[in-house]
Amino acid sequence: MAGHSKWHNIQHRKGRQDAKRGKIFTKVTKEIFLAARTGGGDPNVNNRLRSAIDAAKAVNLPKDKIETAIRKGTGELAAENIDEVFYEGYGPGGAAMLIEAATDNKNRTVAEIRHLLSKGGGSMGESGCVAWMFDNKGVLSFEKDKYGEEDILEAGLEAGVEDIVDDGDVWQVRCAPEDFTGVKKAYEDAGISFVEAEMTMVPKNTVDVDAETGRKLLKLYENLDDHDDVQNVYSNFELPEELIKELEG
Known part of the structure; x- marks a missing residue:
């Protein structure tokens, strides 16, 4: 998503992802496949x-589809050849625009x-440019009206929380990839619920x-995100x- 800017949270509140359930299912299924592979x-x-x-459970992807994607990723079931690429x-x-895609035709x-980049007033760059x-x-992410910053910090500090960012109506907690599972568990054990939790590019x-x-x-972000092969779009x-305020209204 877009660098976890406030726009990311606005999207969720407006239910934009629910309106595109079919594409969301495709994206999360591909990610499960790639992760297992x-x-x-x-x-x-x-x-x-x-x-x-x-992430798949959060959008209610059926359990059998999750299991099938895992088995395809590990090679237990036949699957089409999908390459993971970054543009x-x-x-x-x-x-900066960093675009993660999964495609069977590079x-x-x-x-x-x-x-899409050119049409949207942007341009493709060389590998490594951004x-x-x-x-x-x-x-x-944690709702501000439920938890204070000190509560969030205290519960997750020993598990590996690196930073807490004020992001509008939520506290955004960041940690190293290797600490992600432990940090999630620390909050779950403390009875502190998060709005979402994912690995992303910040x-x-x-x-x-x-x-x-x-x-x-x-507009460019939405057009890229709507592309069937695009898994995530990150920007700064x-x-x-x-x-x-206009978007929230």
Whole structure:
């Protein structure tokens, strides 16, 4: 998602993902397949797979489909050849765009992603041009009206919490990938519920954009996210407060 900016949370509140359940099912199924293929079929030792299964359960993907995706990933069942690829580029205002995709045809997908970037006022970049701007992190979000910052920090600090960020109406907790499972368990054991928890790419620094540029970036983000092969889109733009209020309204 978009760097876990406030736009990410607005999307969830508006139920945008529920309106695209078919595509969401496809995306989470692919992620389970890829996670099992790269790290094995046991979620107890494969953090990526555990996170993928949790994401699938969150959107109510049927249990049999989860199990089938795992078995395809481990080679127990026949499966089509799917490659995991990253595309890098820039959007309006110079915002970095890191696009994660899963495709059975790299030539088709790269051409279509390049077209979407160009059409949206951006451009495709060389490999490595923006990836260095992001860190792979475990991210958990907690509702502010339920928990204070100190409560969140105290419950997760010993498990590996690195940072707590004020992100609008939620506290966003970040940790290293290897600590993700332990941090989740620490909060579950403490009876502290999170809105969501996932492995994602977090921008090291953000770019402030004006309202007009922000609208263009959101449109580009949505078009990329709607592409059948795109699993996630990460960016580093920060929307102005007036545009956030407009979107929330």
